[in-house]
Amino acid sequence: MTTTTASENWFKRMTKSNKVPPVYFFLVVIFLVTGILDQILSDGQMFTNPAIMLNIIVRSVALGIVAVGQTLVLIGASIDLSVAYTISITAVMSSYIMQGDPAKVPFALVGVVVIGIVIGLTNGLIITKLKVNPFIATLGVSLIIKGIINATFSNYTGSVPQTFEFFGYGTIGPIPVSILILLLIVTIGWFILARTKFGAHLYGVGGNSEVARLSGVRTDRVLIGAHVLCSVSAVLSGIFLVSLMRSGAPWVGPNGVYDLNSIATAVIGGTALSGGKGGVWGTLAGVLIFGVLATAFNQLGVNPYMKNILQGVIIVLAVASYTVRSKKEAL
Amino acid sequence: MTASTITSESTSPNFFRKAWAWIRKVPPVYPIFLVIFISLGFLNPTGYQTMNGIMTYLRPASPLAVLAIGEMFVLALGGFDLSIGAIVTFCVIASSKFLANNPANALPDIMILLVIGVIIGLANGFVVSFLKVPSFITTLGMMMIVRGAALYYVGGAPKGYLTDNWRMFGRNYIMGVPFFTRIPYAFLVLILLGTIAFIVFHRTNFGRQILAIGDNMRAAGLSGVKLKLVRMMTFVFCSVFAVLGGIMVGGYGGVNVTIGEGMELNAIAACVIGGVMLGGGKGNVIQVIFGAFTLQAIVNLLNQLGLPKPYTDAVQGLIIIGVVAYSALSTAKKR
Numbered sequence: 001m002t003t004t005t006a007s008e009n010w011f012k013r014m015t016k017s018n019k020v021p022p023v024y025f026f027l028v029v030i031f032l033v034t035g036i037l038d039q040i041l042s043d044g045q046m047f048t049n050p051a052i053m054l055n056i057i058v059r060s061v062a063l064g065i066v067a068v069g070q071t072l073v074l075i076g077a078s079i080d081l082s083v084a085y086t087i088s089i090t091a092v093m094s095s096y097i098m099q100g101d102p103a104k105v106p107f108a109l110v111g112v113v114v115i116g117i118v119i120g121l122t123n124g125l126i127i128t129k130l131k132v133n134p135f136i137a138t139l140g141v142s143l144i145i146k147g148i149i150n151a152t153f154s155n156y157t158g159s160v161p162q163t164f165e166f167f168g169y170g171t172i173g174p175i176p177v178s179i180l181i182l183l184l185i186v187t188i189g190w191f192i193l194a195r196t197k198f199g200a201h202l203y204g205v206g207g208n209s210e211v212a213r214l215s216g217v218r219t220d221r222v223l224i225g226a227h228v229l230c231s232v233s234a235v236l237s238g239i240f241l242v243s244l245m246r247s248g249a250p251w252v253g254p255n256g257v258y259d260l261n262s263i264a265t266a267v268i269g270g271t272a273l274s275g276g277k278g279g280v281w282g283t284l285a286g287v288l289i290f291g292v293l294a295t296a297f298n299q300l301g302v303n304p305y306m307k308n309i310l311q312g313v314i315i316v317l318a319v320a321s322y323t324v325r326s327k328k329e330a331l
Numbered sequence: 332m333t334a335s336t337i338t339s340e341s342t343s344p345n346f347f348r349k350a351w352a353w354i355r356k357v358p359p360v361y362p363i364f365l366v367i368f369i370s371l372g373f374l375n376p377t378g379y380q381t382m383n384g385i386m387t388y389l390r391p392a393s394p395l396a397v398l399a400i401g402e403m404f405v406l407a408l409g410g411f412d413l414s415i416g417a418i419v420t421f422c423v424i425a426s427s428k429f430l431a432n433n434p435a436n437a438l439p440d441i442m443i444l445l446v447i448g449v450i451i452g453l454a455n456g457f458v459v460s461f462l463k464v465p466s467f468i469t470t471l472g473m474m475m476i477v478r479g480a481a482l483y484y485v486g487g488a489p490k491g492y493l494t495d496n497w498r499m500f501g502r503n504y505i506m507g508v509p510f511f512t513r514i515p516y517a518f519l520v521l522i523l524l525g526t527i528a529f530i531v532f533h534r535t536n537f538g539r540q541i542l543a544i545g546d547n548m549r550a551a552g553l554s555g556v557k558l559k560l561v562r563m564m565t566f567v568f569c570s571v572f573a574v575l576g577g578i579m580v581g582g583y584g585g586v587n588v589t590i591g592e593g594m595e596l597n598a599i600a601a602c603v604i605g606g607v608m609l610g611g612g613k614g615n616v617i618q619v620i621f622g623a624f625t626l627q628a629i630v631n632l633l634n635q636l637g638l639p640k641p642y643t644d645a646v647q648g649l650i651i652i653g654v655v656a657y658s659a660l661s662t663a664k665k666r
Contacts (some may be wrong), residue, residue, distance in 0.1 A: 041337055130656035133609045139596055140652035147645025163558050235420025260413075260471055306489065316472035320462035329548055330463040331410045331611070 021282035022322040027289050030314070041298050052295060054176060060291035061178040062087075062237050062244075063261055064284060068189040069233025070262040071283045075193070077206040077275025078127060078134040082142035082236040083262055084253035086119050088141045089149050090238025091248035093159035102161040112235050119145065120231030124224030127274070149250045156247040168244035181240065182284075185233065189280035192229070200227055206277030234258070236241040265290060268282035268318045289318055359658035360605050360618050364625045367632055374635045382512050387502065388631060393517035394501060394579035396623035398594060399601035400528045401572025403619045404565050406602050407532075409545040409611025410459065410466030414473035415573035415598060418451060419591030421481040422577030427586045428490035430497060437497040444574045450544045451477060452570030456563030468565075474595070482588070489586045495531065499584020517579050521620070524575060532567075541565055545611025601626045604654050625654070 031046075040045040045052050054116045064081050090112045097108035119141065126137040170177040182321075193199040201222045204212035213219045237258070242248045253259075265286030271278025293314060297307045323330060371379040378384040398415055399446045405412040422444050429443070430436045451473060458469045502511040502521055532538040543551040552558045577591065598610075605622025607614045629650050633643040651652050 028483030045339065126652055126656070130652070131659040132652055132655045133603060134661070135609055136600060136603050136655050137652060139600065140648040140655075143648030143651070144645045146643045147648065149645070150641035150644065151639065241614065264468060264471055267465065273465050273467055303483065305479045305483035308475045309483065310479075312472040315475070316458055316462075316464055317467055318456065319464045319468050323463040323465075324461075326463055328463070329552065330459055330465050331408060331544075331562070 009274050012027035019149070021279065022066055022284060023216065023282050023289075023318065026244045026318050027270075027285045027292070030060050030289055031292050031316075034292060034300075036297045046296065046299055049219055052299075054179070054293045056288065056291040057179050057182070058176055060287045061182045062241050062256065063265065063290060064182045064287040065185050065240060066234045066237040066258050067262040067265045067283045067287050068185050068280050071189065071227045071266045071269070071271050071278060071280050072193070072202065072233075073134075073230045074090035074263070074266050074271045075206045075275060076202050076223050076271060077209065078223060078226065079138065079263065079273070080123060080227065080230045080234075080254050081135065081138040081259045082119060082123060082145060083230065083237075084141045084252070084257065084259040085145040085149065086116060086231055087238040087241065087256070087258055088248075088250050088253035089115060089254045090235045091242040091245070092100060092149060092153050092157050092250055093248070095156075095160050095240055095242050095246075096153070096250035098158060098160050102163050105161065105164060109239070112239065113232060115236030116231040117228055119234075120228030121224065123231065124220075124227035128220040128228070129169050130221055146254075153248075153250050156249045157249045160242055164243050165246060166243070167240055178240065184224045185236065186280050187232075189283075193279060198222065198225060203276055205275075229252040229280060261290065264315055268315065270322065286318070289314070332543070336484040356662075358606050358615070358618050359661050360621045360625060363604070363654055363657065364621050364628065365584065366605070367625060367628045370652050371628060371632050372639055375631070382502065382510070386396055386511065386513055386515055386518070388627070389518045390501075390504075390515040391517075392520040392627035394576050394583060394625050395594075395597060395601060395627055396521050396620045397579060398576035398598040399571040399605070399619050399623040400525060400616055401576065402595070402598040403602045403605070404528075404532065404541060404608045404616045405466065405569045405571075406599065406609060407545045407611055407614035408541050408562060408565050409548065410562075410565075411470060411599070411609075412454065412455070412503060412569045413467065413568065413595045414451065414477055414562075414572075416591040416594035416596075417447065417474040417481070417577070418570060418573040418587070419475040419577035419580050419594050421447070421477050421591075423493070423581035423590050424481050424485050424489045424588060426493060426497060426581065428485045432460060432491045432494065434494040434496045437494055440497065441578060444578065445571060448570040448574035449567055452567030453563060456559075456566035459566065460559040460562045462627055488586065491586075493586060497578070500580035501579040501584070503582075512574065517583070521577060524572065525616060525620055526551075528572075529646065532614065532616050536559065537564065542612055542614070546611070547612075548608055581651055597626060598623075600651055604651070604658070606658060617657055626651075 012052070035046040038044050066087065066176070070080060070083060093115060094108040097111055098104050110292045121136055123138050126132050126141070128135045167177055167181065172180065193202070201212065201217045204217055205219045205222045209219050241252050245252065260300045266278065267273060268286035268289060269278065269282025269284070271282060293311060297310070302310065368379065379603045399417070399525070402415060426440050426444070431438050455469055455473055460462050500516050502516050503517075506513050506610055508514050523659050532541070540551065540556045543554075543556055544558065544561060547576065548558065580590060580594070601623040603609065603622070604625050605615065605619035607619060629647055630643070633646055638646065
């Protein structure tokens with residue numbers, strides 16, 4: 001009894017001093033548990049095969065990129081449900097503009113980033129100026145984008161040039177490019193939140209918008225900025241996906257459930273839905289938990305519907321692992 | 332229009348001010364509903380200006396209203412319930428197997444579904460109030476669990492059809508009613524459930540405690556509200572309404588694996604149109620019912636205009652944003 005409390009205290013001190021989000025503990029547990037199950041029930045490659053370890057991260061890249069943007073928005077006490085269809089429109093538009101021609105790549109990239117900025121601005125302006133609840137505003141925008149895509153495209157459209165597939169399949173030495181991209185995006189997210197004035201303001205707006213406004217923060221601009229960054233991160237995620245798939249299809253976003261999954265991973269990582277709290281490193285752990293689960297389910301050959309059930313249980317347990325000790329009541 | 336009638340009538344500015352104050356007090360959902368419904372009537376007089384047509388419109392609108400009422404309880408508390416769409420799917424595809432094409436199984440099936448609804452609600456409420464997981468995540472997880480469980484039970488694809496007596500609540504009419512000509516069972520169910528919900532929400536301590544928690548959970552807790560009990564009961568209420576709504580949706584729509592997909596979002600949208608604030612502390616059963624009717628009317632209006640499905644989605648998104656912006660701005664001005 002005494003030893004457990006002592007070790008708990010030690011653990012608490014360590015996590016506090018290094019500011020490691022508590023969810024990393026859960027990530028390690030999940031990895032060990034599924035790895036051991038894999039050893040017993042299957043061929044045990046999760047611990048021994050480095051390719052599978054890398055695969056866990058590679059699987060997580062698309063979700064990870066958009067989850068970073070979602071984290072920013074959630075910290076600002078907003079939410080973005082339009083990311084799934086933003087990913088779709090990016091995937092479709094970029095491969096439609098490229099048509100397999102390397103010379104058109106810059107046009108495509110500029111084009112889709114502009115689309116992302118427009119979507120983010122729309123979200124931000126509806127929320128701040130029309131005072132529509134962010135949940136409804138982004139849900140509405142998501143319906144609008146869905147309508148526009150489905151009215152224009154119905155299947156795989158265009159293709160990306162061979163060189164562009166570098167993002168999805170290339171490697172630098174032994175390390176896949178996709179992992180480097182994910183790390184880069186997470187680092188940028190961390191830099192914005194922890195090292196810039198915008199980041200500090202965003203925490204302020206999310207924590208208490210009125211206090212932030214009274215202390216001279218232009219709250220509307222900060223929130224609009226967060227939404228633009230989030231939509232752009234969704235665009236980057238869409239670009240990455242299209243380089244993996246070689247051609248864009250309108251269903252990539254909704255099929256990956258990127259809207260709800262990105263929110264789930266951010267919250268698993270310790271970002272509060274009520275805003276003002278959280279960070280991208282926690283989100284990264286949340287994304288990796290999803291990656292570990294997907295890989296483990298594959299290894300163990302779990303029934304696809306059972307996968308759904310287990311994933312739901314584990315999402316709840318992951319969040320419960322750190323909320324259960326909090327004194328604050330939840331809703 | 333209001334301004335001109337008032338200026339012609341107003342002999343004293345006092346009357347003018349009073350009338351205007353009264354008009355401002357009308358919740359925005361009613362004028363919005365009227366505008367959309369009247370424009371439907373202009374586009375299709377036989378469809379929306381006859382009793383027959385209105386009853387046809389109420390048949391799919393009623394299940395949505397039932398789902399929205401349940402969702403309202405949780406929203407008024409300050410939470411979310413994202414699992415209701417999955418519960419609808421569960422009701423439909425699990426029943427397709429359990430009924431085994433035998434009408435005699437309908438009653439036991441509905442009983443079992445209600446028990447499952449209670450269990451889902453208890454689980455949601457337990458995780459939120461004892462494990463302190465935010466309801467958004469709890470019910471998101473529950474959504475995956477319930478949908479996975481439904482598909483696991485039937486092995487991936489629906490196994491049969493829904494018997495006619497099971498589908499009665501969503502599909503059939505009582506024929507030959509004077510004045511109304513015919514009334515869908517779904518509407519009668521809505522009136523019954525709406526009355527129950529109205530009494531529970533507006534006339535009991537439980538309802539006031541929900542609003543108190545939604546307004547300020549700490550204050551409610553300090554003034555003696557049993558936070559854990561009230562939250563668990565609210566989630567149970569919502570899940571049971573989702574089961575009842577699911578039976579009606581299935582009755583109307585028939586067997587379909589994706590039948591409940593996105594319904595949680597529709598229910599939330601209906602609530603917000605009906606003046607519910609996400610974040611809690613506000614809610615009104617009748618306004619929410621009209622919020623659901625408005626949403627259904629928007630869908631029918633777009634179908635009436637003959638737009639292809641994709642455009643319907645886009646315009647629906649625009650209208651929802653517009654409607655909510657209108658009510659948000661008009662409530663903001665009053666303060």
